[in-house]
Amino acid sequence: xxxxxxxxxxxxxxxxxxxxxxxxxxxxxxNTRSKPNLEERLSNxxxxxxxMSKKIGIHDMHFNRIHKEDExxx
Numbered sequence: 001x002x003x004x005x006x007x008x009x010x011x012x013x014x015x016x017x018x019x020x021x022x023x024x025x026x027x028x029x030x031n032t033r034s035k036p037n038l039e040e041r042l043s044n045x046x047x048x049x050x051x052m053s054k055k056i057g058i059h060d061m062h063f064n065r066i067h068k069e070d071e072x073x074x
Contacts, residue, residue, distance in 0.1 A: 010018060 010021065013021065
């Protein structure tokens with residue numbers, strides 16, 4: 001679809017629908033408040049990293065125990 005065709009379709013909309021379209025386009029492309037905030041995303045990443053590091057620590061502990069048992073048997 002070409003831009004000219006889109007504009008023609010917009011011209012054919014009722015006035016209220018055009019305003020609704022403008023609001024939707026503004027929210028989609030310019031309103032940064034409606035999108036996830038960078039601080040929130042960073043906070044979520046920090047929580048995920050903390051969770052994963054705990055899991056890695058537990059697996060590392062089990063691996064070291066198994067490795068030590070293998071050394072003791074040898």
